[in-house]
Amino acid sequence: MECKVGASGKKIPPNMGLRNGIWHLRMRVPSRYKSVESKSELHRSLYTGDFEEAITRRGVIKTQVLAELNAKLAGKDPSPANHFEAIAQLATSRNFTYRTANELQTAGPAAIMERVLNLFGNKDTAQSEAATALLGGIERPKLTITEVAEKMHQWYPENVKNKAAKAKKTWKAQWTRPASKVVNLLGYDPVFHEISRSEAVSLRDALKDRVIDEDMLGKSAQKELRLLNTLWERFHNHLGVDDRVMPPSPFYNLGKGFGALDDEDSRKLEVPTEIIRDKIVAPGALDFMNDELRDITLVLAETGARQSEITDLPPHSIFLDDPIPHCWVRKETGEWAREIKNKPSKRKIPLVGVALEAFQRNPDGFPRYRYKGTYSAAANKVLHEKKILPEDITIGGLRHTFETRMEDAGYQNDVRAGMMGHSVKKARGREVYGNEMPLEKKLAILHNVMFNPSTR
Numbered sequence: 138m139e140c141k142v143g144a145s146g147k148k149i150p151p152n153m154g155l156r157n158g159i160w161h162l163r164m165r166v167p168s169r170y171k172s173v174e175s176k177s178e179l180h181r182s183l184y185t186g187d188f189e190e191a192i193t194r195r196g197v198i199k200t201q202v203l204a205e206l207n208a209k210l211a212g213k214d215p216s217p218a219n220h221f222e223a224i225a226q227l228a229t230s231r232n233f234t235y236r237t238a239n240e241l242q243t244a245g246p247a248a249i250m251e252r253v254l255n256l257f258g259n260k261d262t263a264q265s266e267a268a269t270a271l272l273g274g275i276e277r278p279k280l281t282i283t284e285v286a287e288k289m290h291q292w293y294p295e296n297v298k299n300k301a302a303k304a305k306k307t308w309k310a311q312w313t314r315p316a317s318k319v320v321n322l323l324g325y326d327p328v329f330h331e332i333s334r335s336e337a338v339s340l341r342d343a344l345k346d347r348v349i350d351e352d353m354l355g356k357s358a359q360k361e362l363r364l365l366n367t368l369w370e371r372f373h374n375h376l377g378v379d380d381r382v383m384p385p386s387p388f389y390n391l392g393k394g395f396g397a398l399d400d401e402d403s404r405k406l407e408v409p410t411e412i413i414r415d416k417i418v419a420p421g422a423l424d425f426m427n428d429e430l431r432d433i434t435l436v437l438a439e440t441g442a443r444q445s446e447i448t449d450l451p452p453h454s455i456f457l458d459d460p461i462p463h464c465w466v467r468k469e470t471g472e473w474a475r476e477i478k479n480k481p482s483k484r485k486i487p488l489v490g491v492a493l494e495a496f497q498r499n500p501d502g503f504p505r506y507r508y509k510g511t512y513s514a515a516a517n518k519v520l521h522e523k524k525i526l527p528e529d530i531t532i533g534g535l536r537h538t539f540e541t542r543m544e545d546a547g548y549q550n551d552v553r554a555g556m557m558g559h560s561v562k563k564a565r566g567r568e569v570y571g572n573e574m575p576l577e578k579k580l581a582i583l584h585n586v587m588f589n590p591s592t593r
Contacts, residue, residue: 153191159184160191162198170206206264221278222376227270229377231255238273253374258459283325286316286371292375300447301475305510311366315361320398329372330384337387348398355398362392407541408526408534413438416525418588419490425523429505430515432495434532439492439587441557442466446482449475450511461576462488464496466558472550475508482558484573490587542586556582
């Protein structure tokens with residue numbers, strides 16, 4: 138449809154019309170709503186005769202109309218939870234927080250009258266979905282904590298849109314994992330919004346027992362409690378609850394002091410240089426491993442990169458034919474979608490020594506371990522079985538050894554930070570100016586600390 142031209146010479150969008158001096162929205166009803174709306178086109182007042190103001194209001198009114206249609210559609214859904222979510226979102230589209238009838242009664246006459254006036258202004262009937270939304274016509278569904286955790290990716294699709302399959306699984310697990318701990322430690326699956334402070338404290342005490350028994354780290358227990366607190370906030374945010382009236386989280390601040398329960402240094406132990414030299418990068422030393430497991434290990438030993446930075450590299454981020462062979466750690470989208478830890482992690486890593494040889498054998502990367510997260514367990518298992526690594530040292534220690542090698546070679550903290558994908562700003566304690574460290578300088582550093590081929 139072409140835009141009409143009004144008397145003022147301005148083009149009138151095809152979904153707007155002027156009636157008795159007031160602009161109206163004309164909206165075609167999408168086919169998915171045919172079961173709940175017989176009209177093919179809906180008209181809604183934009184409550185103004187000013188064209189520019191009407192253009193501004195058009196999007197808001199359209200959002201309200203879609204919320205109404207969604208609420209009608211959800212009303213036919215056998216799931217009370219889905220109906221409630223649609224009704225709550227309809228209330229949000231009218232700039233109100235959903236409150237049940239009992240909650241509105243507690244809020245007082247003024248709060249109720251404000252909502253009634255909104256219904257009158259929009260010519261909503263007492264039987265409309267809007268009236269249900271604004272006057273608390275349905276009770277809150279009794280979703281358990283497990284159900285809430287499992288719905289997070291549906292409620293926040295933008296948080297998983299560009300993640301690889303493994304990263305999506307990890308994102309979902311940050312909610313389902315602590316929720317399962319609540320169920321396991323309390324012995325039942327509680328209704329989420331009815332969890333009391335005393336129940337949350339019982340969970341905290343059960344976690345504390347696990348830390349004391351050395352079944353988990355204090356910092357891990359602290360993280361789980363922090364995630365449960367965030368889950369509470371996100372659940373209510375999804376329902377459109379105003380932060381100012383959000384029920385207080387029963388998990389708030391319960392993780393305080395858990396870190397002090399860890400009496401050992403949390404820093405991973407380094408892999409001794411002599412072990413790397415004699416038992417890892419020496420020719421044939423890792424022949425007991427499968428080819429990809431061996432070559433990932435060699436890359437990590439030589440570059441100090443994070444495990445996922447190497448295992449998850451897509452083929453197009455490996456540049457073996459450039460003047461300086463390198464790999465590029467960066468956020469990926471599309472078929473190879475993946476995220477990186479943080480902004481400083483984005484960097485190019487020159488390939489030298491055993492790392493270059495490993496990539497020459499694997500020019501397309503490591504599909505056996507890409508996005509699966511299984512490298513660490515596989516490497517640690519076999520390296521411990523073969524007595525290559527002591528029991529208290531893991532493959533993650535290669536990264537810490539890499540930093541020590543640079544420190545021993547005289548490189549300053551900020552240079553080491555840049556090589557490892559850490560924040561140079563934090564290392565220097567001030568703002569950083571100028572360009573990223575050039576590839577040539579990185580290459581010189583790696584040549585200086587690489588394992589000498591004569592000792593491999």
